Amino acid sequence: MTVHTLVAAAATAHPSRIAVVSSxxxxxxxxxxxxxxxxxxxxxxxGVRPGDPVGVFLHRxxxxxxxxxxxxxxxxHYVPLDPEYPAARLEYMLGAVSSPVVVTVGSLAGRVxxxxxxxxxxxxxxxxxxxxxxxxxLAYVMFTSGSTGKPKGVAVTHRGIVRLVREPxxxxxxxxxxxxxxxxxxxxxxxxxxxALANGGRLVVxxxxxxxxxxxxxxxxxxxxxxxxxxTGLFHLVVDEGVAALEGLRQVVVGGDVLSAAxxxxxxxxxxxxxxxxxxxxxxxxxxxxxxxxxxxxxxVPIGTPLNRTYVRVLDDDLQPxxxxxxxxxxxxxxxxxVGDPALTxxxxxxxxxxxxxxxxxTGDLVRETPDGLEFLGRIDGQVKKxxxxxxxxxxxxxxxxxxxxxxxxxxxxxxRADTRRLEAFLVLSGPLAEVRERMAEVLPEYLVPDVWVxxxxxxxxxxxxVDRAALVSQPRGSSxxxxxxxxxxxxxxxxxxxxxxxxxxxxxxxxxxxxxxFALGGHSLIANRIVSRMRRTLGVDxxxxxxxxxxxxxxxxxxxxx
Numbered sequence: 001m002t003v004h005t006l007v008a009a010a011a012t013a014h015p016s017r018i019a020v021v022s023s024x025x026x027x028x029x030x031x032x033x034x035x036x037x038x039x040x041x042x043x044x045x046x047g048v049r050p051g052d053p054v055g056v057f058l059h060r061x062x063x064x065x066x067x068x069x070x071x072x073x074x075x076x077h078y079v080p081l082d083p084e085y086p087a088a089r090l091e092y093m094l095g096a097v098s099s100p101v102v103v104t105v106g107s108l109a110g111r112v113x114x115x116x117x118x119x120x121x122x123x124x125x126x127x128x129x130x131x132x133x134x135x136x137x138l139a140y141v142m143f144t145s146g147s148t149g150k151p152k153g154v155a156v157t158h159r160g161i162v163r164l165v166r167e168p169x170x171x172x173x174x175x176x177x178x179x180x181x182x183x184x185x186x187x188x189x190x191x192x193x194x195x196a197l198a199n200g201g202r203l204v205v206x207x208x209x210x211x212x213x214x215x216x217x218x219x220x221x222x223x224x225x226x227x228x229x230x231x232t233g234l235f236h237l238v239v240d241e242g243v244a245a246l247e248g249l250r251q252v253v254v255g256g257d258v259l260s261a262a263x264x265x266x267x268x269x270x271x272x273x274x275x276x277x278x279x280x281x282x283x284x285x286x287x288x289x290x291x292x293x294x295x296x297x298x299x300x301v302p303i304g305t306p307l308n309r310t311y312v313r314v315l316d317d318d319l320q321p322x323x324x325x326x327x328x329x330x331x332x333x334x335x336x337x338x339v340g341d342p343a344l345t346x347x348x349x350x351x352x353x354x355x356x357x358x359x360x361x362x363t364g365d366l367v368r369e370t371p372d373g374l375e376f377l378g379r380i381d382g383q384v385k386k387x388x389x390x391x392x393x394x395x396x397x398x399x400x401x402x403x404x405x406x407x408x409x410x411x412x413x414x415x416x417r418a419d420t421r422r423l424e425a426f427l428v429l430s431g432p433l434a435e436v437r438e439r440m441a442e443v444l445p446e447y448l449v450p451d452v453w454v455x456x457x458x459x460x461x462x463x464x465x466x467v468d469r470a471a472l473v474s475q476p477r478g479s480s481x482x483x484x485x486x487x488x489x490x491x492x493x494x495x496x497x498x499x500x501x502x503x504x505x506x507x508x509x510x511x512x513x514x515x516x517x518x519f520a521l522g523g524h525s526l527i528a529n530r531i532v533s534r535m536r537r538t539l540g541v542d543x544x545x546x547x548x549x550x551x552x553x554x555x556x557x558x559x560x561x562x563x
Contacts, residue, residue: 002133002158004072006166006198008033014200021223022062022205029200031125032066038123039070039103040131046101046117050075050131053141055094055102056184057081057112059208063119064184065193067103068140070123075131077138077155082185083108088443089151093143096153096340135159141339142187144283144390145383145448149398153339156190160286163309163332165195170291170304171227171253171277177202179219179228181211186388187283188229188255195227210525212532212545213238217245226250229279231388232257233421233526239263241533243270255279255288256388257421258376259301264294278303280376283390284348284361285310286333292373304373307333313360314369319353324368326380328352328360335361384413386421387526389447396423396448403439405431408459410467411450422522425450426472428459451522489513496558498538499531503554506530518552535561 007029010019015030027035048054054071056078058064064080071078079097081090090112094102101115109116139158143151165173178196180203182188196203204223206216216238219225228249230238235254238245243266246252252267252274259278267276280303281289289312292304306312310331316322330352337345352358366377384391393411400409408428415421429436433455440449460471491497491514500512507521518528528548535543541561551557 001162002135003139003161003194004069007069010200018202019197020062020065020203023207025062027062034125035123036066036069036073037128038126040073040129041126042117043070043074044129048074048076048101052076053079053097053099055079055081055099057102057104057108059083060184061208062205067119072139074129075133077140079141080184082183085445086442089445097141142283145392145395149395154283155336155339156286157336160333161190161194164286164288165198167308169308170293171251173199175201176227177225179225180205187287190287191229210545212529213242213245220246220248229253232259233387236260236263237526237529239267241530243267249274251275253277253279257385261297261301264301265296268296282363284335285329289329290374300375302370302373303376314367327363327365327367329363330358330360334359386447399443403436405429405436410459410472412469412473414473422451424452426454426456429455489515491554495561496554499558500554502531502534512554514555515553518548
């Protein structure tokens with residue numbers, strides 16, 4: 001089976017059933033399938049051939065879903081390109097895959113090089129194009145953070161997706177109404193989109209941009225969402241700030257970082273009719289490798305047991321079976337490898353000595369086998385998760401060291417939870433810090449840009465000459481920090497006073513002046529969400545999440561509230 005044939009089968013069986021609904025439009029299965037056929041024909045006419053990569057440069061939207069489906073129908077594989085990414089990263093991604101054409105809209109077309117197919121209007125319905133696609137052909141290439149300083153393109157097959165969304169085990173996806181909240185460039189989108197459409201369900205596409213807990217709750221209620229995936233940090237936030245927003249859900253899948261047992265208990269107590277599933281898996285094994293049906297526990301929440309058509313091996317340093325060791329994953333979900341990097345592919349995708357012709361992916365994760373399934377213990381390298389995204393501090397360090405004003409740099413991840421983790425950059429500089437920050441925003445996506453910046457005269461070293469990372473994280477955050485010290489200009493109004501106190505608590509800083517910048521203080525989308533939720537409770541006002549980004553000072557946000 002292939003992904004698009006499953007969607008076509010749902011269209012044949014239920015042509016008038018709603019397949020995709022967004023704030024702009026809704027499409028029945030019949031409309032989605034026929035219009036994707038029309039776009040597939042345009043792609044073939046534009047030179048797309050079987051096996052070609054096709055960039056899709058669109059925000060999260062019904063149009064993105066239609067475009068991805070059309071690429072598959074044309075025999076190609078789609079490459080999600082997030083419009084929020086800086087130009088340098090987009091250029092690298094397109095160069096890595098050599099996409100012959102990019103699907104986008106007129107307002108974005110000037111930001112990508114080469115030929116484009118515009119999707120400003122939905123294509124006219126058409127019959128399917130005559131292209132043979134095999135389950136082992138590629139369905140998409142998705143880029144993740146790379147320790148060498150460049151993102152890695154993971155090549156995923158139709159077989160991998162089908163194994164994820166058709167009877168995966170533990171999670172029931174037949175006919176569900178699923179919320180699509182993930183970025184299309186985040187592999188959870190695979191679960192969202194095809195989990196709904198390959199099973200005759202309804203896909204509810206959240207508007208592009210970041211959402212508050214209240215907005216998520218509104219989409220769940222108004223569209224009757226029954227199943228949703230949340231990155232672990234966002235799940236923790238929702239439990240802390242307003243778990244009632246998820247009322248009506250039958251299944252919640254959490255993944256991307258270590259799930260807090262305390263948050264799991266609170267959720268299950270508040271939502272006794274909802275199933276909570278802890279999902280684990282790298283992009284290289286098609287989104288999820290294991291699932292665990294969560295029950296109230298005191299200790300660590302297991303990452304569980306493998307999906308159907310998936311198997312795992314726990315191996316020691318000698319690659320022999322062990323109760324505790326590195327996790328290797330095999331089965332239908334294992335990706336083909338890394339685009340344009342055969343050496344890294346050979347290093348991480350290894351032959352399975354127990355299965356003739358089989359392949360294993362070396363996850364780099366340490367696990368322990370328990371009666372309740374696998375327990376995650378940590379990484380064998382420096383990789384971390386931040387807000388659900390995989391982050392290689394080495395990639396950030398490489399970008400910093402390429403900057404002309406940076407003599408040396410080290411990046412350390414701090415924070416013990418998915419929603420509190422931050423990247424701290426320690427720099428030895430020969431130029432202005434502010435300019436370095438500006439340039440990093442032009443080469444790194446937002447989730448890779450450091451949250452805290454500290455300038456040092458030299459980096460501390462251990463006796464054997466390596467950078468002493470433990471000493472770095474204990475550095476004082478005084479005047480050497482790139483974080484500007486508080487302006488000390490106190491709040492002027494009662495509203496400013498309340499907002500400043502909320503910021504102080506949520507950002508965990510000593511004081512906040514009325515003109516201090518939210519982002520300079522280490523703010524990001526999850527922290528902004530907490531601020532919006534607490535403003536609602538304290539001030540009795542509903543402020544959209546985007547307001548914190550548009551008015552990133554206490555004074556500006558207070559003025560927005562007063563208006």
